[in-house]
Amino acid sequence: MPPALPERADTIYAPASGFGRAAVSVVRISGPAAAAALSALAGDRPEPRRLSLRRLRDPASGSLLDQALVVWLPGPGTATGEDMAELHLHGGTAVREAVLQALRSVPGCRPAEAGAFTRRAFLNGRIDLTEAEGIADLIDAETEAQRRQALRQLDGALGRQVMAWRDRAIDLLAAAEAALDFADEGDVDEVGLDAAQAERAACLSREIREALADGRRGERLREGFFVVLAGPPNAGKSTLLNALSKRDAAIVSEIPGTTRDAIEVRCDLGGLPVTLVDTAGLRETDDPIEAEGVSRTRRRIETADLVLHLIPADAPEPASLGGMTTIRVHTKSDLTTVRLPQDGALAISARTGAGLDALLDAIRQQAQASLGGDALVTRERHRDALNRAIVHLDRVASAAPDHPPELIAEDLRLGVRALGEVGGHVSVDNMLDRLFAGFCIGK
Numbered sequence: 001m002p003p004a005l006p007e008r009a010d011t012i013y014a015p016a017s018g019f020g021r022a023a024v025s026v027v028r029i030s031g032p033a034a035a036a037a038l039s040a041l042a043g044d045r046p047e048p049r050r051l052s053l054r055r056l057r058d059p060a061s062g063s064l065l066d067q068a069l070v071v072w073l074p075g076p077g078t079a080t081g082e083d084m085a086e087l088h089l090h091g092g093t094a095v096r097e098a099v100l101q102a103l104r105s106v107p108g109c110r111p112a113e114a115g116a117f118t119r120r121a122f123l124n125g126r127i128d129l130t131e132a133e134g135i136a137d138l139i140d141a142e143t144e145a146q147r148r149q150a151l152r153q154l155d156g157a158l159g160r161q162v163m164a165w166r167d168r169a170i171d172l173l174a175a176a177e178a179a180l181d182f183a184d185e186g187d188v189d190e191v192g193l194d195a196a197q198a199e200r201a202a203c204l205s206r207e208i209r210e211a212l213a214d215g216r217r218g219e220r221l222r223e224g225f226f227v228v229l230a231g232p233p234n235a236g237k238s239t240l241l242n243a244l245s246k247r248d249a250a251i252v253s254e255i256p257g258t259t260r261d262a263i264e265v266r267c268d269l270g271g272l273p274v275t276l277v278d279t280a281g282l283r284e285t286d287d288p289i290e291a292e293g294v295s296r297t298r299r300r301i302e303t304a305d306l307v308l309h310l311i312p313a314d315a316p317e318p319a320s321l322g323g324m325t326t327i328r329v330h331t332k333s334d335l336t337t338v339r340l341p342q343d344g345a346l347a348i349s350a351r352t353g354a355g356l357d358a359l360l361d362a363i364r365q366q367a368q369a370s371l372g373g374d375a376l377v378t379r380e381r382h383r384d385a386l387n388r389a390i391v392h393l394d395r396v397a398s399a400a401p402d403h404p405p406e407l408i409a410e411d412l413r414l415g416v417r418a419l420g421e422v423g424g425h426v427s428v429d430n431m432l433d434r435l436f437a438g439f440c441i442g443k
Contacts, residue, residue, distance in 0.1 A: 081124025129424025
């Protein structure tokens with residue numbers, strides 16, 4: 001289990017709702033002084049877990065701050081595992097700031113930093129690290145698919161599975177250590193270091209490997225599906241970007257080389273996160289700035305999930321851009337001089353909108369194929385830890401009969417440790433700092 005917070009930890013407070021003018025503003029308090037803070041502002045402490053109407057007053061001056069609903073939540077059965085209180089205020093900015101200022105004067109209370117409440121929930125064992133990451137992903141979710149994935153993570157889908165794998169690895173380790181420590185005892189089963197253990201390690205390794213063979217869907221869904229618009233100058237890339245994003249995201253000009261650097265626009269396409277990337281036109285040029293833009297375009301093409309190869313009406317049939325997934329798109333189909341596309345290419349007109357629905361459907365199908373389906377692993381750190389566990393389990397599975405049992409036990413210890421890192425069941429202080437720094441204040 002994660003280490004508990006120190007007994008004398010301070011008490012934190014912060015708005016737990018959005019900033020700005022609203023109907024209701026919620027201020028959350030957590031820590032050993034939560035009861036004192038609530039009493040200082042609201043007078044008598046209300047019955048636990050029941051919203052009660054109170055007049056809030058400044059502890060220093062006694063002046064009325066607000067008439068609000070308050071709730072007292074004694075620990076450890078709370079979101080953070082500590083004593084908590086919430087103040088449901090009227091949502092004016094002045095009201096909220098006055099209450100926050102009053103809390104500052106309560107001994108032992110201080111404003112919370114980003115992610116402080118969720119961090120305490122993790123440190124007090126209320127959630128594991130994968131669930132904390134699910135909260136972060138849910139806050140950042142921009143599309144329906146991202147929301148569903150974050151909720152699965154928050155519900156413990158990955159945490160439960162990894163915990164089951166870890167329990168099995170611990171059983172293997174216990175058998176190995178028993179065989180080492182009590183090899184001379186008649187009632188100790190010595191199969192802890194034989195072929196049976198090797199087969200169990202191999203089975204566990206296979207299961208983890210199968211979970212990782214998902215095409216990195218989870219990570220890609222969090223980051224988005226990248227679609228690069230590529231082609232020669234004046235092929236209509238910027239015009240198409242504006243048409244697909246329904247706003248003037250890129251400058252449109254008949255002057256070749258107007259776009260010098262990549263322009264990214266994030267879109268929600270059928271519930272999937274898609275990032276459209278406008279790029280510099282592909283051509284040979286002596287202009288060093290434009291040449292750098294072309295070089296960057298080629299790099300973006302190499303890393304894209306999908307490339308829309310735009311072919312202008314007056315250009316000869318171009319060569320292929322490479323082996324990446326590509327949709328050939330003939331632009332400016334409203335012009336009478338445009339050739340009919342061949343070999344599955346699409347014809348569009350960003351000016352009239354002709355063909356855009358078919359193009360969007362093609363992009364959506366590619367994104368669905370790449371991102372669709374439930375993914376267990378959603379972050380690179382999960383994948384890294386699980387791959388390290390596989391390495392150690394494979395060593396156990398492939399060990400020769402005369403392999404030193406001490407080394408088998410050490411590989412099992414390292415495998416258990418790697419699995420524990422996923423849920424935060426080993427020391428991960430540096431990673432925690434990075435994770436919770438990305439949260440909003442009050443979460």
